[in-house]
Amino acid sequence: MATSAPTRDSVLTRAVRIFDTFTPDDPVLTVSEIARRSGLHLATASRLVAELVEHGLLARDDDRRVRMGVRMWELALRASPALTLRDTAMPFLEDAHYVVKHHVQLGVLDGTEVIFLERLSAPGAVINYTRIAGRLPLHVSSSGLVLLAFGGPALQEHVLSGPLPAYTDNTITTPARLRAELAEVRKQGFAWCPGYVHPDALGIAVPVRGARGAVVAAVSAIVPNHPDNRAVIGVLTAAARGIGRSLTGPPLTH
């Protein structure tokens, strides 16, 4: 059995490389494009795509171009713990979005990035780079700073010792400033990030606390970059409390 293990390894690895070629900007690709982007031979890519289409994990358009299959989406969502958190949060996100307008989002920690489980956007809202299932580095975004501030010393030292790339002139790019801002987030209970990701946008985030007070997510708003948006903090804080309460169940009555 051991001799066939490398083949098994490579099929899954290649399948993941094929999935990786699809992006929000390029959700539909030809098999040639998939081969080129994945670094696979055309014949290999073509055969694997055919298999993945058979399983419904990929799908073909009428013109034989390829996209993610509904089955992939279904498998991923149906039993996803991310969906449970998102489902619990949704009524509170909707209420906050009704008041805040623009963008309201829910993010969780994944490695050294924040990944966004949900984003509610109003038509005509301020620019926002976030997408559902999109990622941002922790030091850049308000959600990331909240998750990092409450993420424990090991994670903090790891991020502090790594590169801190700038997105704008306002992005935190030095360990000293990052340390100071993390302390501020812990003290104030929110992150306030004017123009960190885009000059026109202000990110505001608060922690969601689950069982035993552990921070399990961040609720954030992206609004126009004006200092008069401080009222948003209260709306987000109330939403985060509601989510946390729903996650941990009702308090015991006497």
Add this chain to the structure above:
Amino acid sequence: MATSAPTRDSVLTRAVRIFDTFTPDDPVLTVSEIARRSGLHLATASRLVAELVEHGLLARDDDRRVRMGVRMWELALRASPALTLRDTAMPFLEDAHYVVKHHVQLGVLDGTEVIFLERLSAPGAVINYTRIAGRLPLHVSSSGLVLLAFGGPALQEHVLSGPLPAYTDNTITTPARLRAELAEVRKQGFAWCPGYVHPDALGIAVPVRGARGAVVAAVSAIVPNHPDNRAVIGVLTAAARGIGRSLTGPPLTH
């Protein structure tokens, strides 16, 4: 090359069988449970789970139990055409949900079932079996009847000639009644399904029309089963028009 094809086939097939063992009710499983449910040998399941964990498609809890990985969710959502439709629809679904309360959902046709891309629910809403990424047979639900009514004769004959299982005493279970209701849906522009899925719930659905007037989705509401809920039809119809308009872009101005 031909001789190795069955091995390749079986790795992906087995991986899909492993994914299939996870359900909304059982999102976390032990490797033994995965082996039993997938019909794979324990050693095979164990090895494949380890590989899928390495790729982030599955993840292990602290107690080594297994669940879907965030990466699977990310891959599926990031480039999903379903997400594009859902994103476009979201502001209109939110507005409708604000008025209708209870449940508002977006469904699309997949084979002979409706699959739900989104569901907004209010706390304390009426009972609803629908889940995001959940499915229902076309003849049972209001969304399904809309998608079937506008789904073309081949699909209709296929469903009419198959079994029509009952969910309640009110479910459509005869081809004659199904034909009559589909004609009614086409004539009225909505489906009205009191107690078809659950005696206490009323399903109401309207079609979303995309390019060239083709029906691409259904917007539905699940509300308490009372005849005085007819005002919901107008709210859903307006939402569906908005979604359709956003999908096809603004009309040309002269």
